[in-house]
Amino acid sequence: xxxxxxxxxxxxxxxxxxxxxxxxxxxxxxxxxxxxxxxxxxxxxxxxxxxxxxxxxxxxxxxxxxxxxxxxxxxxxxxxxxxxxxxxxxxxxxxxxxxxxxxxxxxxxxxxxxxxxxxxxxxxxxxxxxxxxxxxxxxxxxxxxxxxxxxxxxxxxxxxx
Amino acid sequence: xxxxxxxxxxxxxxxxxxxxxxxxxxxxxxxxxxxxxxxxxxxxxxxxxxxxxxxxxxxxxxxxxxxxxxxxxxxxxxxxxxxxxxxxxxxxxxxxxxxxxxxxxxxxxxxxxxxxxxxxxxxxxxxxxxxxxxxxxxxxxxxxxxxxxxxxxxxxxxxxxxxxxxxxxxxxxxxxxxxxxxxxxxxxxxxxxxxxxxxxxxxxxxxxxxxxxxxxxxxxxxxxxxxxxxxxxxxxxxxxxxxxxxxxxxxxxxxxxxxxxxxxxxxxxxxxxxxxxxxxxxxxxxxxxxxxxxxxxxxxxxxxxxxxxxxxxxxxxxxxxxxxxxxxxxxxxxxxxxxxxxxxx
Numbered sequence: 001x002x003x004x005x006x007x008x009x010x011x012x013x014x015x016x017x018x019x020x021x022x023x024x025x026x027x028x029x030x031x032x033x034x035x036x037x038x039x040x041x042x043x044x045x046x047x048x049x050x051x052x053x054x055x056x057x058x059x060x061x062x063x064x065x066x067x068x069x070x071x072x073x074x075x076x077x078x079x080x081x082x083x084x085x086x087x088x089x090x091x092x093x094x095x096x097x098x099x100x101x102x103x104x105x106x107x108x109x110x111x112x113x114x115x116x117x118x119x120x121x122x123x124x125x126x127x128x129x130x131x132x133x134x135x136x137x138x139x140x141x142x143x144x145x146x147x148x149x150x151x152x153x154x155x156x157x158x159x160x161x
Numbered sequence: 162x163x164x165x166x167x168x169x170x171x172x173x174x175x176x177x178x179x180x181x182x183x184x185x186x187x188x189x190x191x192x193x194x195x196x197x198x199x200x201x202x203x204x205x206x207x208x209x210x211x212x213x214x215x216x217x218x219x220x221x222x223x224x225x226x227x228x229x230x231x232x233x234x235x236x237x238x239x240x241x242x243x244x245x246x247x248x249x250x251x252x253x254x255x256x257x258x259x260x261x262x263x264x265x266x267x268x269x270x271x272x273x274x275x276x277x278x279x280x281x282x283x284x285x286x287x288x289x290x291x292x293x294x295x296x297x298x299x300x301x302x303x304x305x306x307x308x309x310x311x312x313x314x315x316x317x318x319x320x321x322x323x324x325x326x327x328x329x330x331x332x333x334x335x336x337x338x339x340x341x342x343x344x345x346x347x348x349x350x351x352x353x354x355x356x357x358x359x360x361x362x363x364x365x366x367x368x369x370x371x372x373x374x375x376x377x378x379x380x381x382x383x384x385x386x387x388x389x390x391x392x393x394x395x396x397x398x399x400x401x402x403x404x405x406x407x408x409x410x411x412x413x414x415x416x417x418x419x420x421x422x423x424x425x426x427x428x429x430x431x432x433x434x435x436x437x438x439x440x441x442x443x444x445x446x447x448x449x450x451x452x453x454x455x456x457x458x459x460x461x462x463x464x465x466x467x468x469x470x471x472x473x474x475x476x477x478x479x480x481x482x483x484x485x486x487x488x489x490x491x492x493x494x495x496x497x498x499x500x501x502x503x504x505x506x
Contacts, residue, residue: 053177100185105181133195
């Protein structure tokens with residue numbers, strides 16, 4: 001059947017503490033980070049116990065969580081993304097012109113939980129395929145500039161702080 | 162609210178097994194709908210492969226997001242940037258204490274854009290519904306074997322838009338198929354409705370039981386569902402469509418009768434205006450006769466000579482069908498051009 005339900009649902013509350021500035025928080029904890037380029041990291045060892053690789057860190061140098069003034073948005077103008085040991089990208093937080101819905105394939109209980117979403121063709125749909133809007137995101141962190149080399153992250157931190 | 166500023170930033174991780182998520186840009190109307198306490202049911206519709214393959218050279222890629230009353234065309238826009246969807250997690254790499262981390266769970270290089278699509282479902286319905294044309298008491302066309310409920314999901318517009326067009330063309334379900342009536346059929350069934358109303362003593366512009374009239378029409382061999390569709394089409398605004406009562410809008414009805422009388426006589430250039438007006442009046446309840454004036458069907462007719470009347474070429478059923486189907490083909494072609502342009506960008 002060519003009509004697929006797109007569910008809206010109350011976002012599940014995120015269980016983990018969200019380390020990002022509160023403006024970027026969403027009920028489910030999902031956020032958007034945009035960057036020009038690709039992050040390469042060594043393939044995980046087969047014996048790796050973790051399913052993730054830490055590739056760097058985000059720094060919000062002008063953000064002070066203790067000054068809880070929501071109207072103060074100056075901190076949004078600068079975000080650093082350190083990648084590996086020697087690269088840094090400079091970016092900012094932006095309010096999205098149009099909010100973005102994050103959509104995924106819903107588990108319909110048929111054991112297929114791959115989460116693939118194919119909406120370009122509108123064809124070849126499996127029966128019972130359903131989609132859902134997991135979250136509506138209104139801000140994103142954008143790094144539109146090329147990475148610059150940095151020699152020592154700790155030293156840079158000191159300068160900025 | 163704690164951040165990891167003191168320790169020099171928020172660790173950023175990437176999962177090894179990225180999920181497939183899609184990002185959909187929401188137009189303001191849709192944001193408003195979704196922010197409402199009870200968001201409406203949404204669905205994504207597409208043209209079935211068979212119906213869309215009219216032009217074999219273009220592969221149709223046609224998906225539409227529908228709210229109950231509106232529809233939006235989906236368009237994929239490639240971005241040069243990578244967009245990560247991240248989620249907060251607790252990460253403990255090595256033997257360190259777990260720290261709050263932001264973790265990319267999906268990477269998207271395209272977003273989906275929505276464009277309001279206010280096209281009419283008339284053309285689509287015209288394509289799938291066979292014409293119910295009663296000639297000498299018989300209909301010589303095979304049914305499509307489809308119910309209304311199985312047709313709407315195949316039309317790339319919202320159910321509200323489909324229903325509007327369905328009622329506009331007085332489509333009906335009968336004998337396991339869905340049909341659209343020809344002007345000739347509409348004219349015949351209307352005459353039967355009018356006769357039934359007279360026989361039952363029903364005043365059509367005050368409340369009457371729909372079934373009383375529809376059943377009398379059915380006794381003459383017409384589909385009862387078509388009679389009901391016509392009565393609903395001619396009902397005054399704000400009437401409860403599912404209720405057992407009907408009450409016709411007099412102006413709407415007079416114009417309907419005149420229009421379809423004229424349409425039911427295609428290709429006739431020698432229809433005397435006086436004869437037409439007489440037939441029109443005869444097809445109306447006695448009290449409405451004086452309403453049968455040409456201005457009630459303004460825009461539908463033309464007067465080739467001072468004594469004859471004809472249907473304006475642009476409003477005949479036949480040309481309407483042709484133009485509507487070519488229009489749908491043209492619009493789908495245009496859609497592909499748009500799609501192609503989007504790809505090139």
